[in-house]
Amino acid sequence: xxxxxxxxxxxxxxxxxxxxxxxxxxxxxxxxxxxxxxxxxxxxxxxxxxxxxxxxxxxxxxxxxxxxxxxxxxxxxxxxxxxxxxxxxxxxxxxxxxxxxxxxxxxxxxxxxxxxxxxxxxxxxxxxxxxxxxxxxxxxxxxxxxxxxxxxxxxxxxxxxxxxxxxxxxxxxxxxxxxxxxxxxxxxxxxxxxxxxxxxxxxxxxxxxxxxxxxxxxxxxxxxxxxxxxxxxxxxxxxxxxxxxxxxxxxxxxxxxxxxxxxxxxxxxx
Amino acid sequence: xxxxxxxxxxxxxxxxxxxxxxxxxxxxxxxxxxxxxxxxxxxxxxxxxxxxxxxxxxxxxxxxxxxxxxxxxxxxxxxxxxxxxxxxxxxxxxxxxxxxxxxxxxxxxxxxxxxxxxxxxxxxxxxxxxxxxxxxxxxxxxxxxxxxxxxxxxxxxxxxxxxxxxxxxxxxxxxxxxxxxxxxxxxxxxxxxxxxxxxxxxxxxxxxxxxxxxxxxxxxxxxxxxxxxxxxxxxxxxxxxxxxxxxxxxxxxxxxxxxxxxxxxx
Numbered sequence: 001x002x003x004x005x006x007x008x009x010x011x012x013x014x015x016x017x018x019x020x021x022x023x024x025x026x027x028x029x030x031x032x033x034x035x036x037x038x039x040x041x042x043x044x045x046x047x048x049x050x051x052x053x054x055x056x057x058x059x060x061x062x063x064x065x066x067x068x069x070x071x072x073x074x075x076x077x078x079x080x081x082x083x084x085x086x087x088x089x090x091x092x093x094x095x096x097x098x099x100x101x102x103x104x105x106x107x108x109x110x111x112x113x114x115x116x117x118x119x120x121x122x123x124x125x126x127x128x129x130x131x132x133x134x135x136x137x138x139x140x141x142x143x144x145x146x147x148x149x150x151x152x153x154x155x156x157x158x159x160x161x162x163x164x165x166x167x168x169x170x171x172x173x174x175x176x177x178x179x180x181x182x183x184x185x186x187x188x189x190x191x192x193x194x195x196x197x198x199x200x201x202x203x204x205x206x207x208x209x210x211x212x213x214x215x216x217x218x219x220x221x222x223x224x225x226x227x228x229x230x231x232x233x234x235x236x237x238x239x240x241x242x243x244x245x246x247x248x249x250x251x252x253x254x255x256x257x258x259x260x261x262x263x264x265x266x267x268x269x270x
Numbered sequence: 271x272x273x274x275x276x277x278x279x280x281x282x283x284x285x286x287x288x289x290x291x292x293x294x295x296x297x298x299x300x301x302x303x304x305x306x307x308x309x310x311x312x313x314x315x316x317x318x319x320x321x322x323x324x325x326x327x328x329x330x331x332x333x334x335x336x337x338x339x340x341x342x343x344x345x346x347x348x349x350x351x352x353x354x355x356x357x358x359x360x361x362x363x364x365x366x367x368x369x370x371x372x373x374x375x376x377x378x379x380x381x382x383x384x385x386x387x388x389x390x391x392x393x394x395x396x397x398x399x400x401x402x403x404x405x406x407x408x409x410x411x412x413x414x415x416x417x418x419x420x421x422x423x424x425x426x427x428x429x430x431x432x433x434x435x436x437x438x439x440x441x442x443x444x445x446x447x448x449x450x451x452x453x454x455x456x457x458x459x460x461x462x463x464x465x466x467x468x469x470x471x472x473x474x475x476x477x478x479x480x481x482x483x484x485x486x487x488x489x490x491x492x493x494x495x496x497x498x499x500x501x502x503x504x505x506x507x508x509x510x511x512x513x514x515x516x517x518x519x520x521x522x523x524x525x526x527x528x529x530x531x532x533x534x535x536x
Contacts, residue, residue: 061430094425096442098449099527111432111438141532
């Protein structure tokens, strides 16, 4: 989005979303958000701010109590449901331990009844993207944490989705692995330019990756501010130590401080 | 060199050597202390009983094997089927679960006379089959039920995300998740099927049930203790074969992926 040509129609539009869980907790109130094609957008906030809940609702896991999630450019089926072309990466790799890497990545095809002919090529392509083409026959237990996460990303990408939804995907990994996966994810996104919605609680990660950062506060979950990161891509280690990066981190931190100050008690309830 | 050979083969050398030492001591002590053969027969006498009564004992083994294996297979099929039904339909589970528990908690010896009267002495093998099945059936049912509902929550979400049908969720998620549980049930159940068959033969206590358990009672009545030992040994040999067969099945199905069968080096 650094060239300034913002398309008029958003890919996903959240309008006045409110989410109340069955136990009465109000997870989200009055959430408005337009997600534009090609954006790398981070939802950043303390735990309990509803960022994961919002992401899951975009994916169609759980209905909003109020408000609407629109897919202006998508096809709608007979029952009025949008054809969401999404890939989802959970916080855990969420792989089937009884299946090989190949079968795990091919799972979306298996579940969607797509013709089998193209599957081997598409799986190979997805594995190549994440650098695991030599591990198709391995089982998940034979892989490291970072490699499992790569398999999970390959599975999310294998259907060539328009939007990649990622729910704190690297939070459980060590810092070295996380940096490596950050870089690889950014390279992929820079080549393919799908849209990414990335949930994180790390200021540094959000600034490093995103074109736009949406800061959320808790109780009830809501948006308290947002910030565009203008720096172009590719971004590398040099960007991590640059002045614009530091400035952006400081501004996001200030927004986050405001968000935390809105809940002075700071009690972490789940 | 010798150390490497030893560490490789000591797994079977040690128990075999201990067995030979024990048998030698047994043979010696029976003669030295003049123990009558109807209390404790010498190993050589038991070996002779094997030789003379072998063919008829093998016939009895075949009888017990058939009852055990058929009851075990019936338990696997019915236990898994009912387990799947329970998972698919809560109403069926609530309706039938208490009766399954009643079957499980009632000692098989206590219901054996009733079942035998109902089925009739002319079809005793069927009565034995039912009794062995009653004992073997419950572990498979309960493990299948637990296993099918223990699929990973994240994977369930993933399947929902791609709009998986109920059948695909069952085939690609619930069934593989349940497999380690079901196999655990299968191992317990195979041993219970043998116990059930033997107990049922004891309870029947009649001439038309000519299995190994009946031969043990019969030999006891005639104070033919060497033959009793021979029948007992056959029974435990069969139990061991059954045990290792289910162990092998579990290994074959799980060793690529499940923690229980994975060898780890630290």
